[in-house]
Amino acid sequence: MPKEGMMLQYDTSDHDFLEGRGPRLYLIGGVDDTTNEVPFALFFLKDGTKKI
Numbered sequence: 001m002p003k004e005g006m007m008l009q010y011d012t013s014d015h016d017f018l019e020g021r022g023p024r025l026y027l028i029g030g031v032d033d034t035t036n037e038v039p040f041a042l043f044f045l046k047d048g049t050k051k052i
Contacts, residue, residue, distance in 0.1 A: 002034070003034060004032060004034045004035050005032060005034075006033070006034065007032075007033040007034075008030040008031065008032055008033065008039070009030065009031050009033060010028060010029070010030045010031075011028070011029060011031075012026050012027065012028050012047050013026065013027040013028075013029075014026055014047065015027070017043070023045060024045075025043045025044070025045065026043065026044045026045070026046065026047045027041060027042070027043055027044075028041070028042060028043075028044055028047075029041035029042075
């Protein structure tokens with residue numbers, strides 16, 4: 001995309017980050033298509049960010 005922030009691509013990393021010492025976590029991050037910067041990356045307990 002021609003301008004910063006117009007398109008973010010999101011991906012989830014499903015990994016045992018705590019090596020069995022805690023809950024399984026999902027790292028969800030976004031990458032700006034123009035700048036290739038990562039504006040955020042957060043851990044979640046489920047593969048999704050929707051609040052229930």
